[in-house]
Amino acid sequence: xxxxxxxxxxxxxxxxxxxxxxxxxxxxxxxxxxxxxxxxxxxxxxxxxxxxxxxxxxxxxxxxxxxxxxxxxxxxxxxxxxxxxxxxxxxxxxxxxxxxxxxxxxxxxxxxxxxxxxxxxxxxxxxxxxxxxxxxxxxxxxxxxxxxxxxxxxxxxxxxxxxxxxxxxxxxxxxxxxxxxxxxxxxxxxxxx
Numbered sequence: 001x002x003x004x005x006x007x008x009x010x011x012x013x014x015x016x017x018x019x020x021x022x023x024x025x026x027x028x029x030x031x032x033x034x035x036x037x038x039x040x041x042x043x044x045x046x047x048x049x050x051x052x053x054x055x056x057x058x059x060x061x062x063x064x065x066x067x068x069x070x071x072x073x074x075x076x077x078x079x080x081x082x083x084x085x086x087x088x089x090x091x092x093x094x095x096x097x098x099x100x101x102x103x104x105x106x107x108x109x110x111x112x113x114x115x116x117x118x119x120x121x122x123x124x125x126x127x128x129x130x131x132x133x134x135x136x137x138x139x140x141x142x143x144x145x146x147x148x149x150x151x152x153x154x155x156x157x158x159x160x161x162x163x164x165x166x167x168x169x170x171x172x173x174x175x176x177x178x179x180x181x182x183x184x185x186x187x188x189x190x191x192x193x
Contacts, residue, residue: 065093066179066187073098076184081177083169083193088139089127091179091189092164097155104154107182121150122165128178128186129170136167136177 066078078093097103105120123146127136139147148165155161170177170191179187 065189068185068187070184072101072103074103074184076181076187078179078187078189081179081189081191083172083191087169089136089167089169089191090164091125091127091167092162094160094162095151095155096160097157100157102154102156103151105151120152120154121146122148122163122181125165125167125179125181127167127170128180129174130176130178132170132174134170136170139166139168 063079064077065081068076070076075096075098076093077096078091080090080092082090082092084090095103095105105122107124109121109123123138125138125148128134129136141147146165149161149163151161174191176188176190179189
């Protein structure tokens with residue numbers, strides 16, 4: 001009788017332990033926003049990226065690294081080119097539509113075949129390291145969307161919109177690059193950080 005009671009207690013303890021283990025596994029897989037890996041985090045859409053505080057902050061910056069005028073009275077101002085610890089550079093600035101028509105950034109999205117969801121954006125921008133003789137294209141997420149501003153409704157006549165674009169960083173001794181975007185003149189900018 002005593003041996004039977006011990007077996008029942010052992011089976012009960014094993015069932016309880018298995019239940020606790022299952023509950024822990026289900027909680028860990030639940031995506032509750034805990035300390036899971038980056039893959040479990042929801043991805044931000046390009047329009048959400050456009051509204052990040054960093055992107056909006058660029059329009060308030062008073063420093064002007066470069067200013068270029070393009071066709072249709074479009075002015076592009078670069079306020080910063082910041083080297084980040086993750087091995088990339090974030091370029092920030094603003095675009096002003098000086099025309100009397102809506103500006104949809106035609107041609108600025110680049111001519112890649114994989115332009116998934118890049119639409120009216122600065123995805124076609126690049127950085128050129130003249131000394132190192134290399135061109136750096138705008139970074140993409142795992143879905144092929146640029147890590148850059150997307151002008152979801154374009155830019156209204158007379159309006160100014162902030163932009164940002166992220167690129168792989170050139171070598172640390174490169175302090176100056178050319179910022180290029182289709183239809184606009186080249187802007188030479190200094191890298192900080």
